[in-house]
Amino acid sequence: MILEATNITKHFGGLKAVNGVDLRIVPASIHSIIGPNGAGKTTLFNLITGAITPAAGTVMFDGVDITGWSPERLAKIGLARTFQRTSVFRNLSVLENIALAIRSREGLSRSIWQSVRSEEAIAAEAMEILGRVRLRGYENSKAGALAHGYQRALDIAIGLALKPKLILMDEPLAGMSRGDRETVAALITSLRSALGVTIVVVEHDVSMVMRLSDRITVMQHGQVIADAPPAEIRDNEAVRKAYLHGSFAT
Amino acid sequence: MSDHTATMPMHAAADRRMKGLALLVAAAAGASVPLWTGNVPFVLILASQAVIAAIVALSLDLLMGSTGLLSFGHAAWYGFGAYLTGLAAKMLTPEMLLLLPLTVAVTILLSAIIGFVLVRQIGKTFAILTLALGQIMFALVFVMSGITGGEDGLQGIPVPTALGFQIAKPAVWYWLLYGILLASLAGAFHIRRSPLGKSWLAIRENTERARFIGLDTGTLKLLSYVVSASLAALAGGLFALFNGAASPDMLNWFESGKVLMYVVLGGVGTIIGPVIGAAVFTVTEHYVSSVTNSWLIYFGGFFVLIVIVAPGGLFGAGASLWARITTARRGASA
Ligand SMILES: Nc1ncnc2c1ncn2[C@@H]1O[C@H](COP(=O)(O)OP(=O)(O)O)[C@@H](O)[C@H]1O
Ligand SMILES: [Mg+2]
Numbered sequence: 001m002i003l004e005a006t007n008i009t010k011h012f013g014g015l016k017a018v019n020g021v022d023l024r025i026v027p028a029s030i031h032s033i034i035g036p037n038g039a040g041k042t043t044l045f046n047l048i049t050g051a052i053t054p055a056a057g058t059v060m061f062d063g064v065d066i067t068g069w070s071p072e073r074l075a076k077i078g079l080a081r082t083f084q085r086t087s088v089f090r091n092l093s094v095l096e097n098i099a100l101a102i103r104s105r106e107g108l109s110r111s112i113w114q115s116v117r118s119e120e121a122i123a124a125e126a127m128e129i130l131g132r133v134r135l136r137g138y139e140n141s142k143a144g145a146l147a148h149g150y151q152r153a154l155d156i157a158i159g160l161a162l163k164p165k166l167i168l169m170d171e172p173l174a175g176m177s178r179g180d181r182e183t184v185a186a187l188i189t190s191l192r193s194a195l196g197v198t199i200v201v202v203e204h205d206v207s208m209v210m211r212l213s214d215r216i217t218v219m220q221h222g223q224v225i226a227d228a229p230p231a232e233i234r235d236n237e238a239v240r241k242a243y244l245h246g247s248f249a250t
Numbered sequence: 251m252s253d254h255t256a257t258m259p260m261h262a263a264a265d266r267r268m269k270g271l272a273l274l275v276a277a278a279a280g281a282s283v284p285l286w287t288g289n290v291p292f293v294l295i296l297a298s299q300a301v302i303a304a305i306v307a308l309s310l311d312l313l314m315g316s317t318g319l320l321s322f323g324h325a326a327w328y329g330f331g332a333y334l335t336g337l338a339a340k341m342l343t344p345e346m347l348l349l350l351p352l353t354v355a356v357t358i359l360l361s362a363i364i365g366f367v368l369v370r371q372i373g374k375t376f377a378i379l380t381l382a383l384g385q386i387m388f389a390l391v392f393v394m395s396g397i398t399g400g401e402d403g404l405q406g407i408p409v410p411t412a413l414g415f416q417i418a419k420p421a422v423w424y425w426l427l428y429g430i431l432l433a434s435l436a437g438a439f440h441i442r443r444s445p446l447g448k449s450w451l452a453i454r455e456n457t458e459r460a461r462f463i464g465l466d467t468g469t470l471k472l473l474s475y476v477v478s479a480s481l482a483a484l485a486g487g488l489f490a491l492f493n494g495a496a497s498p499d500m501l502n503w504f505e506s507g508k509v510l511m512y513v514v515l516g517g518v519g520t521i522i523g524p525v526i527g528a529a530v531f532t533v534t535e536h537y538v539s540s541v542t543n544s545w546l547i548y549f550g551g552f553f554v555l556i557v558i559v560a561p562g563g564l565f566g567a568g569a570s571l572w573a574r575i576t577t578a579r580r581g582a583s584a
Contacts (some may be wrong), residue, residue: 049462075464087462089455100452104464109449110473112441158463 001060002027002166002198008047008057017043019222020057025166030192030199032209035219036242041202042084044219045168049081050074062165075104080164082155084171084202090144094135097143097154098126101161126161132194133157133187149180153187160191166198167191173203181205185212210234218242265576273522280428284421294420300532301427302489307512307528308434308521309481315519316447317474318454319369320377323384324482324509329501330387331357331483332490333398336407339491346410346417346491353487354480361479362472369471381503388501403497410491423492430488431525434481438521441477450474454519511553516563523565 003025010018018040025031033041046052048059050071058067061079089097102122103109130136133153138146143154152172159167172188173181185208191197203209209216210230218226218239225238233239287293310324335353343349368379391398398404409418417423441447452460453467461467490496499505509528516527531549538545560567 051458051462071461072464072466075462081462083459087456087459089452089459091455092451096448100448100460100465101463103445103449108445109465110446110470112444112446114445158459162463 001025002062003048003200004060005044005048006058006060008044008059009055010043010047010052011055016222018047018054021219021222021224023048023217023224023227025198025200026214027165027198028192028196029214030188030201030212032213032216033200033202033219034204034206034209034216035225039219040222041219042170043222045081045170045202049079049168075162075164078163078165079168080159080162080166081168082152082159082170082172084174086148086151086155088143088151088154088158090142092143093139094130094141094143094146094154095123095126095139097158098129098161099123101158102126105162129157129161132160132191134183149176149184152176153184156184156187160195160197164197166200168200170202171204172201173205173208181208188212277432281425283428284424288421291420294424296533296536298420298424298427298492299489300529301424301431302485302492303509303512303528303532304525305427305431305434305485305488306482306509307516307524308431308438309478309485310509310513311516311519311521311524312438312441312481313474313478314513315521315524316442316450316454317471318457319471319475320373321380321478321506322377322510323380323382323387323503323506324478325501325503325505326380326384326387327357327361327479327482328486328489328505328509329391329496329498330360331486332496332500333391333404333486334483335487336404336490336496337397339407339410340404344408344410345414346412349410349491350484350487353483357480357483358476361476361483365472365475365479369468369475381506384501384503384506388498388503391498391501398498401498403495404490405495407490407494407496409494417491427488427492430484435521435525442521446470446473451519511549514563515553515556517565517567517569518563520563520565520569523563527564 001024003023005021005023008018008021008023021040021044023044033044035041043052047054050066050069050073053068058065060066061074061077064077066074066077066079089100092100099122102125108114108118127136127139130139133156135150135153135157138150143151146154156167156169156172159169169188173184176184188199188201189212192199201209201212203212210233213230215227215229216233217224218233218236220242225242226233226236228236283297284294287297306324306328309327310321313319313321313324331353334356335349338349338352364383368376368383371379392400395401409416411417417426449460449465449470452465453470457467486496486500489500512528512531513524515531516525517523535545535549538548556564562570
């Protein structure tokens with residue numbers, strides 16, 4: 001397992017946002033997490049990536065106990081994420097958004113001198129990553145000026161620039177047109193095959209999730225109600241109930 | 251899309267050359283001040299004060315404009331530098347090549363300790379604590395009035411020397427201060443373009459995202475705070491030696507507010523804007539306050555106006571005007 005979360009728990013006041021969740025992620029897999037709004041998916045991501053500290057439970061990443069680690073420390077050992085609400089450096093150029101992540105990965109963020117050669121090498125790598133997410137041609141635009149779908153792609157590209165072993169994407173397809181969703185879905189599949197990166201995705205579009213995933217975890221009320229390959233999830237009684245309650249967004 | 255991005259570097263290069271030229275002209279004009287004010291030493295003294303104010307404003311912009319941390323108590327470090335340098339000059343040596351490095355070194359140490367606590371606070375808490383820090387330093391001057399001179403200020407700071415030569419002539423002082431301002435500006439521009447400066451900007455833009463790409467935002471903010479405090483203390487030290495005295499007013503919240511206004515008026519994060527803002531307003535303040543006692547009202551009113559109509563400050567407004575003119579010209583010629 002590349003990621004193994006055991007009995008992860010976080011309560012907000014009386015609300016059991018995440019309540020004793022177990023999550024096991026196989027290396028180089030695409031693993032989706034689905035569930036109604038408020039099920040605790042984003043909170044689970046926040047707990048794994050260090051944005052908030054779990055009240056109970058442990059998280060193992062690549063054989064290391066990372067429970068309670070800060071996001072910056074986790075980023076350095078290859079755990080990246082994207083955000084449900086797109087999070088980019090809006091007033092910086094698209095290229096600089098990527099370059100920041102590359103410099104961070106290379107441990108250059110604090111230097112006050114950089115050779116032209118290293119700067120060019122970073123720009124070249126950034127262009128390659130932009131090519132991967134189909135943002136080439138926009139490198140000089142301000143990130144905030146990009147269309148919504150492109151900003152989401154940039155958010156993913158920033159994560160990729162860290163050369164992560166595992167990337168968690170919180171609703172990467174949200175708010176996108178049909179065409180853009182297909183593009184990003186294809187991107188996610190290609191990332192796994194080309195880079196061997198493990199991907200955990202939160203997504204509402206169930207048919208998309210069925211096609212995309214090797215395995216699916218279903219959450220409801222802060223708990224895991226099912227965890228199985230797509231075919232089994234389709235036939236799962238508890239999951240069907242969640243559908244019938246109509247609480248899945250489409 | 252790729253059409254106009256491909257041609258952009260050429261315009262950018264031309265723009266850079268124009269900006270470089272403008273900076274050079276402005277720098278030369280600044281350096282020439284003693285040549286045409288030779289027989290009015292007072293003007294030169296005022297100009298020197300403007301240069302010191304510019305260094306302080308630059309120091310605050312290195313914090314606010316880089317990492318986005320808002321300091322309401324920046325005068326704490328300005329005044330701290332002034333008192334420390336003044337006291338050391340009285341007790342140890344008048345040699346500024348020893349005094350100023352000493353002041354900077356002590357400030358680095360102290361601001362690192364204080365900054366360690368401060369930068370871990372978010373937003374409003376940070377701003378309020380900086381205000382408190384300023385008032386604590388202000389109060390310390392009175393508590394330790396035995397050595398600081400209390401309300402009377404620190405008097406009798408000896409005329410300083412550099413490599414043994416006395417620095418007393420107004421023109422020499424002006425060029426010295428002006429040289430330090432230019433060096434600080436060059437340093438600030440260099441840092442802005444370095445990986446460190448870009449990491450700072452990332453924090454100002456989006457601290458949360460910065461953390462998730464592995465930037466150690468705590469350390470980076472602390473670095474920015476220490477650099478900023480040290481430059482402010484250096485400016486304070488220079489003022490004490492130049493002026494021969496330091497007054498508790500230098501530490502007051504009012505002084506902090508003024509520096510903050512210079513930065514906002516000039517344009518937060520533009521580096522050159524706050525420098526020009528501080529210089530222009532120091533001179534204006536002098537002349538207007540000699541005409542009317544209510545200059546603060548005008549200054550405050552002007553401040554409010556700028557914040558509303560030109561939130562990017564005077565420099566920001568100028569830059570966008572310039573951009574509009576040049577694109578219009580380009581459009582016409584194309
Ligand atoms: N910081 C917080 N403080 C209080 N309640 C929160 C916080 N974050 C999330 N919640 C609550 O926890 C529950 C789970 O939220 P979330 O993890 O965002 O769900 P999902 O991503 O599955 O839609 C929701 O009821 C939400 O309102
Ligand atoms: Mg969510």
